[in-house]
Amino acid sequence: MNMPKTLALIHLALLWSRESLTLSDLLRLVNEGHVPYVNAFEELPEEMKLDGKDALIFRVESVPSHRLVQRQAHTLLLFLQLQTFPPISRQSLLHPALLSLRYLADANLPDDLHPWVCRLMDGACLVDFTFDPQSCPVLPRYDMQTAAVIIVTMKLLFGLDDHTEWDLSDESGVQQDSEDMFNLRRWFRLTQAALISAQQKRLHDAARKQWKAKKPLYPSRALKAVVMKRKRTAEQVQMCFEKLSSRPVGVQRCVPSSFIFCWGDEDGADGPSLHHKKLDRVLTLKHNVQTLSNTTYWHTALRVCDPKKCRSHYSEVEATLPRSFVWLLQLFSFLLSVKPPHLYEEVLKVERRVLDRRTLRRTGTTSRAEDTMVT
Template sequence: MDEPLIAQGSSFQEQCSQCSAVDWGVTEEGGYFCRSCHNVIERTLEVLDSYHSNYRVSRISRESKKNKKLEHGNDWMVCEGFQFILKHQAEALLEMGVCPQFKDDVLCNFWRRYLQKSNQAYTRNPVTVERFQLGSDTDGASESLSLSDFCPSASETDVESSAPSSISGFSSDGGASSVCSGSLDANSYHSTAERKRWNLMTMPMTLAFCHLSLLWLREALTLSDLLRFVAEGHIPYINAYQVFPEEMKLYGKDSQIFRVESIPSHRKVQQEAHKLAVFLDLPRFPPVTQEYMLHPALLSLKYLTEANLPDELHLWVCRVMEQAGVGEGTYLTYDPLGRKSCLLSYDILAAALIIVTMKLLFKMDDQKEWKLSKKTDTENKQNKDNGIFCLRKWYKTVQRALDLAKEKEVEEIARQSWKPRKPLYSSRKQKCVILKRRRVVEHLQTSFQKLTNSTPEPQQSPPCSFRFRWGEVDGDGPSYYNQHLGSVVMEKNGSLHLMNPKYWHTALKPCQPKQCRDHFREIEPTLPRSYIFLLQLFSFLLGVGESCIHAQVIQVERLLIRNAPRTPSAQKLQQKQKN
């Protein structure tokens, strides 16, 4: 800072509204700032020309107007903010190797269709700000936020009386704007009636848009992968508003729309995607055949590798899939407007098929699988070969790696900084306080790193579809991919058959989803621990709850039993019951 400007700032003797100090400096643009608390006020230095002492220099006046325009931003709608977020999410997915048609041909068309269906654009009678604001004040007080939560108080308005008219409810060019927010239509997004009437956007809906677009292209990226990449920061979602340009200022009610405090669950995004597809009136999606990774035949092979299970299990998984009828195109293809329309969870279905196959082979009742393990150990010792798959060794290896991975995940979440680089503020007075605290925190962090000689945060690792590395030198444990199943299967009449003739399952009575709640927590203490371990393993791999996988296992078992070939004795018994 130039010394003459600092000296000129000493001539201004009013107290600072923040710290009550009288210690003013002058910026290069001619504005006063407090050297004690760095508070910047609207008053500017009267620079006098040596020839025309009665006039202020015109160049400073123009820069002041330009700075004010940049400070308060342009008029913008909330849907424009979501459009910026979708754009950056699509670009992040393209960098991961998603099909090039994802952004322009699919996601962009879905977004245009949404704007047209919600009457926000691409229509002869678009929804204006005035129509959005109609009835927003009549909504319930419990659902809408009061103005006192975000508007400046009376003392703040007195200090900021020189602010442009956009803060008080009107933009500088005369257009209407939203009160106590940077956007024009933030009030409507806090009204339950308006939000339901126009199906307004939310942050989880951005992930629903991406999920539907990936599903339309039948990409290998499942919803579980999408949410995991979001959690790891590869796809912008947490503090995604930071990608907004400088002209789009966020404060007040905008913070409640774009602020994200948690990542939505798998079920939440699934429900949002289905609602969105029905609202957009989308046609039947392209069929999912065995050529695409979303098909359970290929997706289960990926999860077998991830769970460190033998590749030979894939043959039996495909048999279970065919017997249950879940590998057909009619079952896998999504039809939003169909009679029994539901958005299928392809990743959870593949995991459920593997668990059912493990129950068919090893029974998984806390008794049979350990007896088979003892028998396998004896055969491996006699043959001096470890080529037969032993469930006990697999369990010990995977359990150790799973516990370490869970601890590492908890540590990474604890180290993750949820605070944004561009903090949101509810009023202009709070902006100065927040920015000052941010500068103090960053200065303390830098000083602490220098004193402790600690290294800064490590760079973000590239996205990976696998969470475990088996068989590597510095991996999570030995690999069991190439081992064979041994005595759990036998060859008879030129085909393989299961040695385990029995199968246990929980109650398969039908439940009404809207009337009946989840029963997993009630029956979980009675289930075998080996089966619970399988649920915990795939729950960690997919990032979903154990109850979701258990419910899909029950669904596969229903289809498997219903489509199972009946023996002659069972057919006779069924005929007698009918007669």
């Protein structure tokens, strides 16, 4: 057992108990220091002294990635031979129907977008929301799947082809009731400024974080002198850093929160809230039923690759993708602390289930870098 596997075991326990804490939330709590992980041995009682191999287990100087913990959790599933997990219903906060509400609020997207997210999930028959050794042998990634559904919904409504979304924004801006309408251009400007600020803050916090333990571990008594010398050197570097930067090295712990951004009129908010804005300008009324003004949907080739022979193709197609779509991937990747290529693959999985078989057969002969328009 090691520390990454311990995180994976905690993740499995949270899923089994159906707690409203995703893997992204767990890793964020670890990074912010609310869950002891780096130098976790310092929280142990004084009578528990670690040395030898036990000390090496707690010798951690980095936080594992989302993908690594997910992979470790799946390995533990196979090792423990766990049976079907308790079902995740729509009333559960882990279900994408409710989890999407949190992500929409964090991204400052309008509440009117949520019914369309739910309609997309129903139309795609996205019902495999629990682990089952028979029907669903892969551990669901609720956070990434929810973000992928939101991104596909945004593509359906706004196009995200670097043209349609801006045309719709221009049309909504010239209307008399434009103040009540959601404008994608305004949302992009607000969110982009908040995203840049949050990214810089995350980098600064990581640079100032205390990675070395105050109480060093000694793998063996023979190495005690070497460890103490390294500790003194690290302390001297920290003192120099404090003098040069005029600020302490450590990072102040913030109150645990499920949200990255804060939208509203309060002091310290990242910008005004757009949750109450309407989507009327991107919808049309036909036969007393609201339909989308955007009538086309683009996507890259949706062929399923062999995971043993093929890796993510995001780096190959990234230059050909619309910039608005790439930016939206980066936004939700930042919210979940995952890499854009991994979220991109999750978007492709959702699109494969949304589009009908006839469309899949038509796009199966195209290359991955080639975009396909579906009318």
